[in-house]
Amino acid sequence: MEIRKVGVVGAGTMGSGIAQAFAVAGYDVVMQDIKDEFVQRGLTTIRKSLERVASKGKMSADDVAAALGRIRPSVTLDPLADCDLVVEAALENVDLKTQLFRKLDGICKDGAILASNTSSISLTRIAAATTRPTHVVGMHFFNPVPLMKLVEVIRALQTDDEVIRAVEEVSRKIGKTPHVVKDSYGFVVNRVLIPMINEGINCLYEGLAQPEDIDDTMKLGANHPMGPLALADLIGLDIVLNVMETLYQGFEDPKYRPSPLLKQMVDAGYLGRKTGRGFFRYDQA
Numbered sequence: 001m002e003i004r005k006v007g008v009v010g011a012g013t014m015g016s017g018i019a020q021a022f023a024v025a026g027y028d029v030v031m032q033d034i035k036d037e038f039v040q041r042g043l044t045t046i047r048k049s050l051e052r053v054a055s056k057g058k059m060s061a062d063d064v065a066a067a068l069g070r071i072r073p074s075v076t077l078d079p080l081a082d083c084d085l086v087v088e089a090a091l092e093n094v095d096l097k098t099q100l101f102r103k104l105d106g107i108c109k110d111g112a113i114l115a116s117n118t119s120s121i122s123l124t125r126i127a128a129a130t131t132r133p134t135h136v137v138g139m140h141f142f143n144p145v146p147l148m149k150l151v152e153v154i155r156a157l158q159t160d161d162e163v164i165r166a167v168e169e170v171s172r173k174i175g176k177t178p179h180v181v182k183d184s185y186g187f188v189v190n191r192v193l194i195p196m197i198n199e200g201i202n203c204l205y206e207g208l209a210q211p212e213d214i215d216d217t218m219k220l221g222a223n224h225p226m227g228p229l230a231l232a233d234l235i236g237l238d239i240v241l242n243v244m245e246t247l248y249q250g251f252e253d254p255k256y257r258p259s260p261l262l263k264q265m266v267d268a269g270y271l272g273r274k275t276g277r278g279f280f281r282y283d284q285a
């Protein structure tokens with residue numbers, strides 16, 4: 001199973017990061033989103049990220065231009081027809097994802113692998129929505145994609161071994177380290193990481209300390225590169241809540257109860273960096 005051309009559905013934070021990783025590694029990429037302004041914003045994010053790498057002397061201006069030139073923007077799914085691998089990074093909504101996978105299944109060529117970057121939705125369920133469940137797999141990337149080395153490769157109940165091997169290989173080719181994980185709520189990273197962040201939010205909710213102090217204690221006391229509240233702001237509070245709800249409903253275990261403060265923050269629209277305000281303030285949305 002050779003992968004040459006890659007499609008990415010969704011040009012947001014994760015989708016643009018994923019498109020960037022493939023384009024830099026020499027793959028032809030179609031980056032699709034539903035509106036031209038979303039695709040253009042994704043391209044701008046990629047250009048800025050590559051220019052940052054180039055400004056450190058880690059990439060030449062020619063290589064930046066070549067990587068950008070390998071990304072074909074699209075507002076329809078049709079150009080994904082001849083892709084060998086499609087990575088979906090759209091919104092975290094089960095109905096939307098199953099509908100999208102049904103569409104991709106109809107459009108993409110036989111043998112193409114359909115991957116989802118879902119942070120917690122059941123891959124087994126997504127796979128079951130298609131006529132090619134053996135070729136559906138999870139490729140879970142981490143934010144910020146250009147810097148984070150892991151790809152959690154999620155094996156749905158139906159996924160073929162050959163598909164797992166192909167996805168592990170392509171992950172290595174784009175400079176990432178794959179780890180294969182069975183399909184389960186939150187997989188491994190989010191099952192461990194997001195409840196920890198939720199507890200950080202509960203510490204704030206219960207008035208144990210100020211946000212800066214909570215984050216500093218975890219940086220200094222546990223050697224984390226950033227504190228749980230700053231990390232929640234980076235991930236997006238809506239995503240954090242989404243993962244907590246998936247764990248809570250999936251395992252039916254009260255230990256995964258989302259923090260009331262997390263729910264309030266999401267209700268208020270304080271979603272973190274992307275809205276300019278979360279537990280901390282940011283200059284721009």
Ligand code: 3HC
Pocket residue numbers: 049050052053056118119141142143144146147148190193225226231235239
């Ligand atoms: N593109 C390219 N290069 C970038 C970049 C980008 N977007 N952002 C930063 N860089 C470069 C910088 O220029 C810098 O280069 P240099 O070393 O040559 O100077 C280097 O990367 C480090 O940048 P910073 O100094 O800004 O970054 P830090 O050293 O402070 O690290 C961090 C930033 C990697 C974000 C670190 O704080 C970290 O690891 N935080 C935790 C992130 C994490 O846990 N992510 C997982 C979230 S969970 C998830 O995504 C799953 C989802 O399903 C919820």
